Amino acid sequence: MKRRRFLQIILAFLASITLLSFVYSLLKFLAALPARTAEANKLIIRKNEVPSGDAKDIIYRDSPAVIINRSDKGFIALSRVCTHLGCLVEYDRVKQRLICPCHAGNFDLEGNVLSGPPPKSLTVIPLRIDGENIIIG
Amino acid sequence: MKTWLNVRIGLDDFIQTKIIDYRIPKNINIFYTLGFLAVIAYAVQAVTGIILLIYYIPHPDHAFRSVQDIMTKVPYGWLFRQMHVVGSNLMITVAILHMITVFLMGNYKRPRELTWLGGGLSLLLTIIFGFSGYLLPWTQLSYWATTVVTSMPTAFPLIGNPIAQVLRGGDHITEITLSRFFALHVAVLPPIFLTLTGIHLFLINRIGISATPFGMADEEKRPLTEYKRKTHADGYPYYPVFFQKQMYMMMAYLAVMFFIITFLPNLFFPEEAHIPADPFKTPAEIRPAWYLLAPYQLLKLIPNKFFGITIQAILVALFLVWPFVDTYQEKNVLKRPILRGVFIFLLVMWVILLFWGRTS
Numbered sequence: 342m343k344r345r346r347f348l349q350i351i352l353a354f355l356a357s358i359t360l361l362s363f364v365y366s367l368l369k370f371l372a373a374l375p376a377r378t379a380e381a382n383k384l385i386i387r388k389n390e391v392p393s394g395d396a397k398d399i400i401y402r403d404s405p406a407v408i409i410n411r412s413d414k415g416f417i418a419l420s421r422v423c424t425h426l427g428c429l430v431e432y433d434r435v436k437q438r439l440i441c442p443c444h445a446g447n448f449d450l451e452g453n454v455l456s457g458p459p460p461k462s463l464t465v466i467p468l469r470i471d472g473e474n475i476i477i478g
Numbered sequence: 479m480k481t482w483l484n485v486r487i488g489l490d491d492f493i494q495t496k497i498i499d500y501r502i503p504k505n506i507n508i509f510y511t512l513g514f515l516a517v518i519a520y521a522v523q524a525v526t527g528i529i530l531l532i533y534y535i536p537h538p539d540h541a542f543r544s545v546q547d548i549m550t551k552v553p554y555g556w557l558f559r560q561m562h563v564v565g566s567n568l569m570i571t572v573a574i575l576h577m578i579t580v581f582l583m584g585n586y587k588r589p590r591e592l593t594w595l596g597g598g599l600s601l602l603l604t605i606i607f608g609f610s611g612y613l614l615p616w617t618q619l620s621y622w623a624t625t626v627v628t629s630m631p632t633a634f635p636l637i638g639n640p641i642a643q644v645l646r647g648g649d650h651i652t653e654i655t656l657s658r659f660f661a662l663h664v665a666v667l668p669p670i671f672l673t674l675t676g677i678h679l680f681l682i683n684r685i686g687i688s689a690t691p692f693g694m695a696d697e698e699k700r701p702l703t704e705y706k707r708k709t710h711a712d713g714y715p716y717y718p719v720f721f722q723k724q725m726y727m728m729m730a731y732l733a734v735m736f737f738i739i740t741f742l743p744n745l746f747f748p749e750e751a752h753i754p755a756d757p758f759k760t761p762a763e764i765r766p767a768w769y770l771l772a773p774y775q776l777l778k779l780i781p782n783k784f785f786g787i788t789i790q791a792i793l794v795a796l797f798l799v800w801p802f803v804d805t806y807q808e809k810n811v812l813k814r815p816i817l818r819g820v821f822i823f824l825l826v827m828w829v830i831l832l833f834w835g836r837t838s
Contacts, residue, residue: 426630
């Protein structure tokens with residue numbers, strides 16, 4: 342191999358390593374999320390704050406959620422983040438549905454998709470009843 | 479002074495060769511000024527954007543207030559913000575019209591494939607400019623429109639969620655997203671856009687301006703194997719014939735802009751654009767800017783998110799590489815009924831989806 346060709350290969354190698362190092366660092370830099378303050382793992386709400394057939398919007402782990410008091414099946418907590426494109430669903434007391442205002446996704450009170458483009462159900466957040474309290478999470 | 483400049487930069491030679499001797503085809507029309515108009519529109523955006531930077535504060539606690547202050551307290555702040563907002567919409571309109579007219583006149587054909595590609599990418603960048611600027615006022619409209627658009631990549635398996643996370647800097651739109659979009663809008667996109675525009679202009683200058691296919695002999699039909707600049711020796715001089723057309727269009731552009739600012743000041747400000755962002759309340763009527771309404775409506779109509787976004791991505795890719803797909807040599811769209819029919823169909827569909835998205 343001629344000296345000039347050898348130097349070209351070495352130069353190309355070094356340039357590639359430099360570029361890759363920069364791109365790798367940049368990707369890691371962009372993907373890094375600053376540490377958030379510690380979030381409460383559990384949220385406690387009084388049962389009488391959510392009358393039968395009604396719902397209450399809550400914030401659970403920095404994310405909007407809703408707790409619904411279904412007249413036949415009791416309490417359920419669901420994420421309000423629509424699984425289609427991230428808008429927040431609203432509880433419709435008359436229709437007994439959760440409706441997304443952006444692309445008209447409809448969910449039943451279990452979080453299942455009834456109509457519209459959402460690809461999957463709303464996330465169900467575990468809860469338990471403890472006396473007069475609802476403990477979410 | 480003139481001699482001093484001549485010795486150093488060859489001013490006389492530049493004016494003679496690039497302005498006076500520069501010939502344009504005789505059948506050139508007013509639509510040829512749209513590219514120049516897009517550059518003027520970008521200049522207006524750059525100047526007004528820099529002026530707005532003086533008072534704008536890119537933080538969720540202050541962004542909305544600072545924009546309100548620009549509109550109500552800073553002398554003539556309303557003027558510069560209105561020019562920036564109206565200008566952004568007009569700039570996209572001009573760029574779209576430029577692409578449509580270039581398409582209809584077949585000026586994307588060889589050897590101008592890369593010129594078209596550069597222009598198409600510039601149009602996409604212009605839309606990203608508009609989209610990234612949308613979040614900055616931190617209103618209900620900007621917050622939720624950004625939520626919808628940054629969720630789009632999640633339609634793609636494996637890579638979708640990481641892309642959305644990088645765009646937002648987390649699961650939701652937060653101050654991190656605002657910082658990223660601000661950086662994108664004022665620091666990342668401008669040099670990319672200027673580079674692309676520079677390449678676009680370099681190619682136009684190198685290859686030469688293309689004549690319209692209507693009413694006169696056009697490009698040579700023989701295979702293109704060597705570089706040959708299109709010169710139009712029998713054409714009109716650029717100055718004053720075409721230069722005056724360009725100035726006329728620039729004045730018309732500014733007239734439209736100030737007409738909207740004066741008589742339709744809320745044209746691009748729906749109600750949600752006056753309400754500060756509330757991350758826990760999606761407005762009942764949330765719509766993106768008009769130029770994204772057609773894809774937005776299509777997403778509503780196609781039940782499968784992956785399919786809906788993929789089909790749009792394919793259409794955009796096809797639009798960009800169209801000169802490489804359409805290698806048929808006939809430039810005159812009037813002699814190509816199928817292409818004309820498909821184009822009209824797509825244009826009508828786009829307009830229908832746009833109005834449907836606006837009213838549904």
